[in-house]
Amino acid sequence: xxxxxxxxxxxxxxxxxxxxxxxxxxxxxxxxxxxxxxxxxxxxxxxxxxxxxxxxxxxxxxxxxxxxxxxxxxxxxxxxxxxxxxxxxxxxxxxxxxxxxxxxxxxxxxxxxxxxxxxxxxxxx
Amino acid sequence: xxxxxxxxxxxxxxxxxxxxxxxxxxxxxxxxxxxxxxxxxxxxxxxxxxxxxxxxxxxxxxxxxxxxxxxxxxxxxxxxxxxxxxxxxxxxxxxxxxxxxxxxxxxxxxxxxxxxxxxxxxxxxxxxxxxxxxxxxxxxxxxxxxxxxxxxxxxxxxxxxxxxxxxxxxxxxxxxxxxxxxxxxxxxxxxxxxxxxxxxxxxxxxxxxxxxxxxxxxxxxxxxxxxxxxxxxxxxxxxxxxxxxxxxxxxxxxxxxxxxxxxxxxxxxxxxxxxxxxxxxxxxxxxxxxxxxxxxxxxxxxxxxxxxxxxxxxxxxxxxxxxxxxxxxxxxxxxxxxxxxxxxxxxxxxxxxxxxxxxxxxxxxxxxxxxxxxxxxxxxxxxxxxxxxxxxxxxxxxxxxxxxxxxxxxxxxxxxx
Numbered sequence: 224x225x226x227x228x229x230x231x232x233x234x235x236x237x238x239x240x241x242x243x244x245x246x247x248x249x250x251x252x253x254x255x256x257x258x259x260x261x262x263x264x265x266x267x268x269x270x271x272x273x274x275x276x277x278x279x280x281x282x283x284x285x286x287x288x289x290x291x292x293x294x295x296x297x298x299x300x301x302x303x304x305x306x307x308x309x310x311x312x313x314x315x316x317x318x319x320x321x322x323x324x325x326x327x328x329x330x331x332x333x334x335x336x337x338x339x340x341x342x343x344x345x346x347x348x
Numbered sequence: 349x350x351x352x353x354x355x356x357x358x359x360x361x362x363x364x365x366x367x368x369x370x371x372x373x374x375x376x377x378x379x380x381x382x383x384x385x386x387x388x389x390x391x392x393x394x395x396x397x398x399x400x401x402x403x404x405x406x407x408x409x410x411x412x413x414x415x416x417x418x419x420x421x422x423x424x425x426x427x428x429x430x431x432x433x434x435x436x437x438x439x440x441x442x443x444x445x446x447x448x449x450x451x452x453x454x455x456x457x458x459x460x461x462x463x464x465x466x467x468x469x470x471x472x473x474x475x476x477x478x479x480x481x482x483x484x485x486x487x488x489x490x491x492x493x494x495x496x497x498x499x500x501x502x503x504x505x506x507x508x509x510x511x512x513x514x515x516x517x518x519x520x521x522x523x524x525x526x527x528x529x530x531x532x533x534x535x536x537x538x539x540x541x542x543x544x545x546x547x548x549x550x551x552x553x554x555x556x557x558x559x560x561x562x563x564x565x566x567x568x569x570x571x572x573x574x575x576x577x578x579x580x581x582x583x584x585x586x587x588x589x590x591x592x593x594x595x596x597x598x599x600x601x602x603x604x605x606x607x608x609x610x611x612x613x614x615x616x617x618x619x620x621x622x623x624x625x626x627x628x629x630x631x632x633x634x635x636x637x638x639x640x641x642x643x644x645x646x647x648x649x650x651x652x653x654x655x656x657x658x659x660x661x662x663x664x665x666x667x668x669x670x671x672x673x674x675x676x677x678x679x680x681x682x683x684x685x686x687x688x689x690x691x692x693x694x695x696x697x698x699x700x701x702x703x704x705x706x707x708x709x710x711x712x713x714x715x716x717x718x719x720x721x722x723x724x725x726x727x728x729x730x731x732x733x734x735x736x737x738x739x740x741x742x743x744x745x746x747x748x749x750x751x752x753x754x755x756x757x758x759x760x761x762x763x764x765x
Contacts, residue, residue, distance in 0.1 A: 229546070230543055232399075233402075233408075233543075235541065235543070235649075237737075278396060286496060288497070303552075306524060309523075340416075
């Protein structure tokens, strides 16, 4: 049986969660402050999951970029790849709040890239 | 021509927006928000990472989303805003001078809320010697360039200081394809939140070197590298440990300074530890009718707490505007052992009271105690304490109203009932 400590990233409480596991099988979790934290810690051993945030270049907007996030958790190991992909994207203004910038990003079914800000056309056009 | 207003709020960021929404909710009609930038939301606009709003909205939001929630509230409540406008003067009589493209305006307010936020400590402020080269940024400026201007600051990056903005930028730069070589922290413990150490550094194998700093900056025109040195127990540089590390940009995340130039003009008292105004439990400064909230008052680690502080002003504001005075604050609050500072600095004992404080050392289980005239009024166990994390605890004014000086301290172990 192995034991590993994680600092939960889900909220500012930053709970120290201890996970007992054996050959990829979780045997026990303690120290979590909520049910979501328990699930999160379980994933840490098997496959760590994170939200991705970044920005996408915007043409003809009152901002040069629009901030984006993934619609759900993504595997941490995919974060860099999503970052490089997002970096290469370019969309046209205007952009609505929560507009889907790209669906099923990198072939991940149901994971969409979503705008977290409005971008208006330049000069209010 | 003098414009007259009941309430002027200086700053349309997280603090100002929350204060405005709450004051309107309390029935204060004649409000004006003055904002320097061309949009509301302040620094939230460039904080595109998530983790905001967990206390306030019970979900995780990015900075722009969090700001939008408040902007929507303001629009539905029809609150007037002056954008692209800079307050250049504030008198103790609450006369404001405002400059914008239309010219110079004088506004006479019955009450003012200071919500100007903070600015970053710079290279000059921490005195790093060496070449004056391009490629040295404060973390917030780098954040603005990357997130708002689509401008990448570098490819091989060193971050000095383990403040939250620096940690967030370490991850952001990594995801944009840059190599973050290391994060250096002068202190023996990180100054950012533990969850940011985890999700910004550990997730991407970025090393954090505690008790290290930068002692020299090299380059000709543009940064080519820095000298990284170790720090001894007393905080002094150990000279023979200097190592040259090649990099093309250096980000400084070495703290924030409350932006209090207007406060000084108005002649209100500042706390040398927080760098912000001395206030009572209403949030009123030492100049009657001038209130303060958010990072201009003291540096916060969570925007949710900034919003709470802004909203809490509504109670006293309503009272001040109808009575033209608030009860005198005669009870000083003193930070005791293991407490770096606490707010409010003095109390009247006539309003709901929340004591905010910051521990001076990190540690496991501690008990916070509120002591007056040698008697413990209240105590509460905290599972861990961390200088990076501000604590907020409610205190019933009935408990302390009749007494003198109140001390807040932290002692190891659990509170016995």
